[in-house]
Amino acid sequence: MTTPDHEHQPSTPDPASRDRIYRSPLGILGGVALLAIVFWLGIDALVRGESRTQWLALAAMILIVPLASAFTLRPAVYANEERLRIRNPLRVIVLPWGQIASLRSGYSNEVVATSGTKYQLWAIPVSLRARKKAAQHADRTAAKTNAAGRGGGDRAPGGRGRGFAASHGAADAHGPMRAETDKIMDDLRELLENHGEAESAQGEVTVRWAYEVVGPAIAGAVLLLILLAVG
Template structure:
């Protein structure tokens, strides 16, 4: 019986998949934490000091409001990698391979349009018209400043060589001519990132598949239970 001169190499662990890019709304999270703190403060106070039916009403209200607030503020998120886009909305989780995405639209809301005709809103990337106006105003001011500096450089060059090249005038002009691009609202920057992934990965074999939609019954159940309990207490009061 012969023995092998060397042992076969141990199988290598699979290469971990690319980590998702995660997009969430900081303002939504901050608002949700604040609302939950207020609900907890008022509810616990009513449970501790309330009389007769007040503690039961407070308990039912908390069972209804806490998951509802968390669902609409803390839960929404968008996960994107090279293969697919996963949208976690309040009561649904939608997985859309890039090959199934027709477009990413931005209007009064940001949404994904699939080849099947389905439209899925990105709750975690809300549109802020105020942020867009502020970004447009910043861009307009930057353009006006660049135009004014360019005009000043032209006037100095016309008056003589000293004005064009003396005391670092040329270096300032070159720096002023460099633009970082138009100002963009944060939600629009997120959509730009997602569009770049769509353009670069949409045709790859790994990005093909079907759209899947899963309802988050684990989130809806406590909300419905709290609403039913609160309705019963109010009706029997």
Template sequence: MTTPDHPSPASQPPAPAANDRVYRSPLALAGGTLLLLVVLWLGFDALFKGHGRTPWLALAGMILIVPLVLAFTLRPAVFAGEDRLRVRNPFRVITLPWGEVAGLRSGYSNEVLAKSGAKYQLWAVPVSLRARKKAVRRQQRAAADAARGTARGGPDGTLAPSGLGFGGFSVRGPDTGPARAETDQIMADLGEMLERRGQAESAQGEITVRWAYEVAAPAVAGAVLLAILLAVG
């Protein structure tokens, strides 16, 4: 019997469908691309212009660092389909049919909870405490503006007498920013999909976990090569 952390070799997660919702971190994509360019620029410069052991050290360093940069910045993604949630983390790909998802949790990180008791972090949907605090302040300002507008008799508080501005009227429009942080909105969207599809017959099945050896193997090889070069002096 296949367990969540030890799937059978023949069990392969299905590829994401074309109509799946894809969630990724724009900040991680931008930062990872910039870091990758810097690493490759410095690495190839040392590889072709270095002397002695420098080219070999540069090669080993790139073999180690490039897969890790890709794993933690460009690789993470969440694919939400009608039947399953596919979580691509740095070193694992977890496929969870909606019927096996117990819930979603947001704290200092965003996680999906399986009915088996396992929990998996959503690397592609990081929590931004700063964005969350800004959303809370925005909600508080909107509530305060609405309360002042009601007290002054205005329907939305945009042009009710306030004692400020031209002719005693406030000219500041209503706050049209998002009511919650972007990642919190993503978790709310995933929660709605879970509620809608959790009992669907096509959304039942087993959880599969596949390790990303294509990422881990080059990094381990680079680390071993770098250790050997440093050891031999």
């Protein structure tokens, strides 16, 4: 499940500069647990191991820590009235709304640029289990509503039973149950629809590699290969 938050930029109070931030709490929790295990094993090897073991542990940590952080803690999606900024594990993609053709949800959530290029939203993972649960809830609600509509008892004005009216009132008040990530995609589609044609939402798509992740990971991999090669 992914939760929204808000990020305020101190330079201006204008609503267009306020970001909605979407991240995956489960991803963050998993990343913290994974990094805790890596540091625990790595530090133990550095403290108790022999010289070669210490170097192997150091190289492994230099390789694993940035990659583990990149795929768990780093992913985030920032959305405001001007653009969508996607912070994926190894890249940062900035797409003005005017450059976005659609937002798709299948087995993964992704953005399709007007050029046809697709970018996956790592911070908004699809939960098939949550979708199934939402669908089952909708089926149960529909069944109860139909049963109330066919049932006897007191009837409200218009010829329908009070149970029918109450059921529909509850459904109208809360709307259909949906998976959390599907709700987030609905929010992003609404931003696209409302601001896709705005002058402030035009521009070029920019893609930047996360060298702060790639650099240390490559260094750790090279050091690890050298240590394994020399035996």
